Amino acid sequence: xxxxxxxxxxxxxxxxxxxxxxxxxxxxxxxxxxxxxxxxxxxxxxxxxxxxxxxxxxxxxxxxxxxxxxxxxxxxxxxxxxxxxxxxxxxxxxxxxxxxxxxxxxxxxxxxxxxxxxxxxxxxxxxxxxxxxxxxxxxxxxxxxxxxxxxxxxxxxxxxxxxxxxxxxxxxxxxxxxxxxxxxxxxxxxxxxxxxxxxxxxxxxxxxxxxxxxxxxxxxxxxxxxxxxxxxxxxxxxxxxxxxxxxxxxxxxxxxxxxxxxxxxxxxxxxxxxxxxxxxxxxxxxxxxxxxxxxxxxxxxxxxxxxxxxxxxxxxxxxxxxxxxxxxxxxxxxxxxxxxxxxxxxxxxxxxxxxxxxxxxxxxxxxxxxxxxxxxxxxxxxxxxxxxxxxxxxxxxxxxxxxxxxxxxxxxxxxxxxxxxxxxxxxxxxxxx
Amino acid sequence: xxxxxxxxxxxxxxxxxxxxxxxxxxxxxxxxxxxxxxxxxxxxxxxxxxxxxxxxxxxxxxxxxxxxxxxxxxxxxxxxxxxxxxxxxxxxxxxxxxxxxxxxxxxxxxxxxxxxxxxxxxxxxxxxxxxxxxxxxxxxxxxxxxxxxxxxxxxxxxxxxxxxxxxxxxxxxxxxxxxxxxxxxxxxxxxxxxxxxxxxxxxxxxxxxxxxxxxxxxxxxxxxxxxxxxxxxxxxxxxxxxxxxxxxxxxxxxxxxxxxxxxxxxxxxxxxxxxxxxxxxxxxxxxxxxxxxxxxxxxxxxxxxxxxxxxxxxxxxxxxxxxxxxxxxxxxxxxxxxxxxxxxxxxxxxxxxxxxxx
Numbered sequence: 001x002x003x004x005x006x007x008x009x010x011x012x013x014x015x016x017x018x019x020x021x022x023x024x025x026x027x028x029x030x031x032x033x034x035x036x037x038x039x040x041x042x043x044x045x046x047x048x049x050x051x052x053x054x055x056x057x058x059x060x061x062x063x064x065x066x067x068x069x070x071x072x073x074x075x076x077x078x079x080x081x082x083x084x085x086x087x088x089x090x091x092x093x094x095x096x097x098x099x100x101x102x103x104x105x106x107x108x109x110x111x112x113x114x115x116x117x118x119x120x121x122x123x124x125x126x127x128x129x130x131x132x133x134x135x136x137x138x139x140x141x142x143x144x145x146x147x148x149x150x151x152x153x154x155x156x157x158x159x160x161x162x163x164x165x166x167x168x169x170x171x172x173x174x175x176x177x178x179x180x181x182x183x184x185x186x187x188x189x190x191x192x193x194x195x196x197x198x199x200x201x202x203x204x205x206x207x208x209x210x211x212x213x214x215x216x217x218x219x220x221x222x223x224x225x226x227x228x229x230x231x232x233x234x235x236x237x238x239x240x241x242x243x244x245x246x247x248x249x250x251x252x253x254x255x256x257x258x259x260x261x262x263x264x265x266x267x268x269x270x271x272x273x274x275x276x277x278x279x280x281x282x283x284x285x286x287x288x289x290x291x292x293x294x295x296x297x298x299x300x301x302x303x304x305x306x307x308x309x310x311x312x313x314x315x316x317x318x319x320x321x322x323x324x325x326x327x328x329x330x331x332x333x334x335x336x337x338x339x340x341x342x343x344x345x346x347x348x349x350x351x352x353x354x355x356x357x358x359x360x361x362x363x364x365x366x367x368x369x370x371x372x373x374x375x376x377x378x379x380x381x382x383x384x385x386x387x388x389x390x391x392x393x394x395x396x397x398x399x400x401x402x403x404x405x406x407x408x409x410x411x412x413x414x415x416x417x418x419x420x421x422x423x424x425x426x427x428x429x430x431x432x433x
Numbered sequence: 434x435x436x437x438x439x440x441x442x443x444x445x446x447x448x449x450x451x452x453x454x455x456x457x458x459x460x461x462x463x464x465x466x467x468x469x470x471x472x473x474x475x476x477x478x479x480x481x482x483x484x485x486x487x488x489x490x491x492x493x494x495x496x497x498x499x500x501x502x503x504x505x506x507x508x509x510x511x512x513x514x515x516x517x518x519x520x521x522x523x524x525x526x527x528x529x530x531x532x533x534x535x536x537x538x539x540x541x542x543x544x545x546x547x548x549x550x551x552x553x554x555x556x557x558x559x560x561x562x563x564x565x566x567x568x569x570x571x572x573x574x575x576x577x578x579x580x581x582x583x584x585x586x587x588x589x590x591x592x593x594x595x596x597x598x599x600x601x602x603x604x605x606x607x608x609x610x611x612x613x614x615x616x617x618x619x620x621x622x623x624x625x626x627x628x629x630x631x632x633x634x635x636x637x638x639x640x641x642x643x644x645x646x647x648x649x650x651x652x653x654x655x656x657x658x659x660x661x662x663x664x665x666x667x668x669x670x671x672x673x674x675x676x677x678x679x680x681x682x683x684x685x686x687x688x689x690x691x692x693x694x695x696x697x698x699x700x701x702x703x704x705x706x707x708x709x710x711x712x713x714x715x716x717x718x719x720x721x722x723x724x725x726x727x728x729x730x731x732x733x734x735x736x737x738x739x740x741x742x743x744x745x746x747x748x749x750x751x752x753x754x755x756x757x758x759x760x761x762x763x764x765x766x767x768x769x770x771x772x773x774x775x776x777x778x779x780x781x782x783x784x785x786x787x788x789x790x791x
Contacts, residue, residue, distance in 0.1 A: 188562075
C-alpha cells in the first residue's frame with residue numbers, strides 16, 4: 001500500500017475524545033448559475049456624488065475609505081455630478097464616445113471573423129470599453145501602457161491603425177509580429193503599448209520597473225498597467241505592489257474587476273472577503289474603487305492617479321468595477337457556467353449607453369447622430385477588415401517566410417539555430433516540398 | 434558601446450594583455466571590477482538585488498558600487514525574485530541595461546516565469562520591438578556546505594529555454610571578461626558564478642587546505658575594460674588521450690585530477706553553454722576519439738546529456754569508447770553527505786580509466 005502523508009485517514013472515532021467541532025472547508029460559489037434569474041437588487045451602489053475626492057498628494061493612509069467606496073460621476077439620469085466630475089469639453093466627450101463605439105464595432109467584426117474561420121482566437125471587451133478608452137485619454141500619449149489582453153481600447157483611443165491590429169489578428173504577411181503571437185497579443189512601441197504576454201500579470205512588475213527607470217532618469221513619463229481581478233492572485237501582482245510601494249514608483253496599477261476569470265467568479269480571487277482596491281491598503285499605496293462602466297469616473301480617477309504619480313506622490317491602484325458581458329474568449333461558452341441574464345441585469349449599465357445619454361443630456365449629441373456614427377464605424381471596420389484580408393488570413397498559406405521562425409530568438413542567430421533552419425530546409429526539399 | 438576594444442582570449446597560463454595594469458584579483462573582485470567598469474562606461478547599466486546596495490552583497494560582489502554610482506543605479510530590492518526579474522524586464526524596456534543579482538541560484542525559481550516566458554521571449558514575440566538586455570548574476574554550485582537550498586546547479590533548466598544565454602566562468606580573468614560581454618549583449622543572459630571558487634581554485638580534495646587565487650596566472654586581471662566573447666570555449670590543457678568537457682568549479686577539479694593521474698587529457702572549459710562552442714568540442718573529440726563530460730548538476734536531462742548527444746551526432750566515427758558523464762547524482766544536494774555527492778576526483782579518475790581501458 002502506498003505511503004501517505006499526514007492524517008488524511010483520521011476517522012470520526014479518532015476525533016471523538018477531543019471536544020472540538022470538525023473543521024469545514026469553505027469553497028466559494030457564485031450567486032447565479034445557468035438557469036438562475038440574476039438579481040442584483042441587494043447590490044449596494046453609492047450615489048454618484050457620494051465619493052469625496054482627496055487631494056492627489058494625500059497620504060495613502062488618509063484615504064483608505066476610497067478603497068471600499070465607489071467613485072462615480074454619471075448618475076442614473078446621465079448627469080455628471082460630484083467632486084470627481086472631470087468637466088470635460090464636448091470634443092473630448094465625443095472623441096471618447098467614438099473610440100468606445102469603435103472598440104465595440106471592432107470587436108463585433110473580429111469576433112465574426114473568428115467564427116468565419118479567418119483566425120484562431122479572439123477576445124472581446126464588451127462592457128469594458130470605458131476602462132481602456134477613458135484611461136488612454138486621461139494619460140499622456142507617451143505614457144507607457146503595460147496592458148493585459150482586454151485593453152484593445154487603449155490602441156483605438158490612441159488612434160492606432162485598426163488595419164494593423166487586424167493584420168496581427170490574422171497573423172498575415174503584414175503582421176508586424178510576424179505571425180508569432182496569438183491573435184490580439186499586440187505590441188505597438190510607437191503607441192506606448194507594451195507587448196502583451198498571455199501569461200497573467202507578468203506585465204505588472206514590468207510596468208513598475210519601467211516606471212522606476214523613468215523616475216531614476218528624471219523623466220516625466222509614467223507607466224500604467226492592467227490585470228483582471230482573477231489574476232491579482234498571481235505572485236507577480238504582489239511583487240509589483242511591493243516594488244511600487246517601496247520605491248514610490250510613478251505607476252498606475254489597474255485591476256479590471258469584470259467579475260469573471262473564464263468560469264471562475266471573483267470570489268476565487270478573494271472578492272467575498274474584501275474589495276480588490278483594498279489590496280492597496282496593505283501595501284500603503286493609494287487605492288481607488290471606481291465604477292468601471294462610467295467613462296467619466298475612469299477618466300477622472302486615471303487623471304488623479306497620473307497627477308499623483310507625476311508629482312512623485314507614488315503609485316495608485318484602481319479597481320475598475322465592471323462586468324464581462326461576453327465570454328472570456330471565443331473558446332468558451334459562458335452559458336455553461338453563469339446565468340445568461342447577468343449582463344442585462346448588471347446594475348451599472350453599459351458604458352457606451354451611459355456616456356451617450358450624458359452627451360445627449362448636454363445637448364451635444366442625439367440619437368440620430370449616434371446611429372449614423374455606429375453605421376459609419378461598422379462600415380469603417382468592414383473596410384479595414386477587407387483591407388487586412390488582402391494581406392491574408394490565418395491558415396491560408398504561409399504568410400511569413402519559413403526562416404523567420406528562427407529569427408529574433410537572439411539578436412544574432414547562433415549556430416544551432418542556423419543548423420536547425422538548414423535541416424528543416426533540407427527535409428522539405430527531400431520531401432519534395 | 435561605440436568604442437572599439439580588442440578582444441583578448443588567453444588560454445590558461447598565458448599572460449594577460451589588456452588595457453590597464455593587471456592586478457591580482459579573486460573572482461569576486463574581478464566581478465566587482467567588471468560591474469564597476471561597465472557602470473562607468475554605460476550610464477544605462479543598473480545593479481539591483483537583495484542586499485546588493487549599501488551592504489554590497491552577501492558575497493561582496495557589489496561592494497562599493499552604490500557609494501560610487503548612487504542609489505538610483507545600485508539598489509537593494511524586496512525579497513521577491515519574481516519582482517526583481519519582472520522589474521528588470523520593465524527597466525530594459527525603458528532602455529536601461531539591468532544587472533540583477535539573484536542571491537543564490539537556488540532562489541531563482543520564483544523568477545522562472547519572468548525569465549522563461551518574458552525575458553527570453555520578448556524579442557521574439559514583439560519581433561524586436563522590445564528586448565530584454567539584462568544579465569542575471571547568480572552564485573551557484575555546491576562545495577560550501579550550503580545544503581539543498583544553497584548548492585544547486587540549475588543551468589540545465591535554462592539551457593533548455595530558447596532565447597536565454599548561459600555563461601559560467603571558471604577564473605577571475607574569465608569572470609570579468611565574460612561578465613562585461615554579457616552586460617553588453619542585447620539578449621538576456623544568465624551568469625552563474627561558481628561560488629566554491631570565488632576565493633580560490635578548488636582541486637576537489639575537500640580535506641586539503643583551501644587555496645586562494647594568489648599567484649594563479651588567471652587571477653591576474655586587467656583593471657580596465659576587456660571582453661571575452663560569449664560562445665568561445667577555452668582549452669585549459671591540450672592533450673591527446675581524451676577530451677574532457679567541463680565548466681565552472683569542475684574545471685579545476687578536472688585539471689587537478691588529470692595532473693594527479695598523469696593522463697594526457699585535453700580539458701575544455703566551455704565558458705558559455707548557450708551559445709556553445711561546438712567547433713572547439715568537435716575538433717578536440719575528433720583528435721582524441723574519447724570524451725568525458727563533467728558537471729556538478731544532476732544527471733538526467735542535465736547539460737551533459739546535450740553535450741553527449743552532440744558529440745555522438747558529430748563525432749561518432751571518431752569515437753573509440755562510449756562517452757562518459759560524471760555528474761551530481763539525481764538526488765537533492767545533501768548537507769552532511771556533501772562530499773559523497775560532489776563529483777570529485779575519485780569519480781573523475783574512475784571515468785577516465787573506463788574510457789581509456791581499451
